Amino acid sequence: xxxxxxxxxxxxxxxxxxxxxxxxRTYLRQVREAVGDWIVYYEPRRAxxxxxxxxxxxxxFAMARVVSLREDxxxxxxxxxDVTDYLDFDNAVPFKQGDFFYEAAMKGADGRTNSGSAQRAxxxxxxxxxxxxxxxxFAKDLSKPVTWDRDRPYGFAEEQMPFGAERPLVExxxxxxxxxxxxxxxxxxxxxxxxAMTGLRIINGGGRPEAQxxxxxxxxxxxxxxxxxGLALSSTFHWMFDRGLLSIDDDFKILTVKxxxxxxxxxxxxxxxxxxxxxxxxxxxxxxxxxxxxxxIFKG
Numbered sequence: 001x002x003x004x005x006x007x008x009x010x011x012x013x014x015x016x017x018x019x020x021x022x023x024x025r026t027y028l029r030q031v032r033e034a035v036g037d038w039i040v041y042y043e044p045r046r047a048x049x050x051x052x053x054x055x056x057x058x059x060x061f062a063m064a065r066v067v068s069l070r071e072d073x074x075x076x077x078x079x080x081x082d083v084t085d086y087l088d089f090d091n092a093v094p095f096k097q098g099d100f101f102y103e104a105a106m107k108g109a110d111g112r113t114n115s116g117s118a119q120r121a122x123x124x125x126x127x128x129x130x131x132x133x134x135x136x137x138f139a140k141d142l143s144k145p146v147t148w149d150r151d152r153p154y155g156f157a158e159e160q161m162p163f164g165a166e167r168p169l170v171e172x173x174x175x176x177x178x179x180x181x182x183x184x185x186x187x188x189x190x191x192x193x194x195x196a197m198t199g200l201r202i203i204n205g206g207g208r209p210e211a212q213x214x215x216x217x218x219x220x221x222x223x224x225x226x227x228x229x230g231l232a233l234s235s236t237f238h239w240m241f242d243r244g245l246l247s248i249d250d251d252f253k254i255l256t257v258k259x260x261x262x263x264x265x266x267x268x269x270x271x272x273x274x275x276x277x278x279x280x281x282x283x284x285x286x287x288x289x290x291x292x293x294x295x296x297i298f299k300g
Contacts, residue, residue, distance in 0.1 A: 002130040003034040003066075004103065005081070006042045006121040009056060009282060012049035014072075016288055017041050017062065018086040018224035025077040027122035034066045034124065038170060039083070040133050042095070044118075059092035060102070060133045062226070063173065085174055086224040088186055089137030102133050131169050138173070138182065183225040187213035190283050191232035196276045197246070197254055198268045200234055214238045216248075216289040221296070228286040231275075236265065247298035248275050250287050257300045 005023075007015045013022035023031060041062045047055035064083040072078040093102065095118075101107040103125055108114040117123065172178055193209035194201040202210035211232040217223030233241055240246045240261070247255040252275040256266065270276060277284045 009047040030122040184213040187230035195234040244297040244299040
């Protein structure tokens with residue numbers, strides 16, 4: 001059964017949503033029901049564990065598939081849900097639009113938000129609600145209309161790619177071409193189509209950026225299609241990064257392999273010596289993926 005997993009900007013639990021979700025025994029039944037199925041991630045209003053914190057988008061922002069459960073051996077009565085096939089949405093999907101709630105359980109009898117449901121960190125959901133959220137998250141690519149209520153369909157006005165009935169929604173979103181295209185446009189947009197190592201922003205006559213979307217932890221090593229596992233890099237720097245001639249430390253300092261990076265290339269790097277990262281910490285490279293690159297790919 002599909003589900004919603006709630007995680008904050010600075011989670012109180014040991015979450016890395018691209019890899020695993022950490023939760024207390026309270027939600028074990030709901031998570032167990034989702035094993036083998038798909039979930040969407042939801043960011044609540046609270047940005048941290050502090051009850052007074054704010055700043056969360058109150059929106060669904062990604063999807064993933066739950067593959068297994070395991071106990072947290074360091075913390076009694078806590079568990080991990082391991083996930084795969086993580087993918088950020090193009091658009092964060094607000095939990096409600098007008099009078100429409102993507103999760104019916106979130107709507108109270110008085111038409112307002114059901115605070116009891118909203119506060120639950122894990123919530124199971126039917127397939128049609130999951131489908132509506134995913135379609136809204138990829139509104140330009142998935143043309144089947146979102147159902148705003150049970151009687152009134154809503155279609156997106158922008159031109160959309162054809163979506164055949166023979167290819168179910170989930171099957172579409174796990175294909176490599178779909179994921180590559182989604183990952184590329186998300187990373188390029190997040191970095192303003194500018195190389196994070198050089199600051200260069202070159203756009204061709206057709207509006208295509210020269211900066212490419214690079215995975216920090218490669219797909220071949222099960223690196224996720226997450227903005228936090230991505231960098232916008234000019235083609236030369238993408239090539240050098242993939243081959244371990246360049247890397248990045250936890251403070252976003254650019255690392256080079258001594259005597260392997262030509263001086264003329266090194267002079268193109270940001271004068272600060274730092275990677276230019278998004279201001280919003282939600283989209284900054286995650287230390288877990290940077291560490292993987294340094295430990296397994298970097299030749300320095």
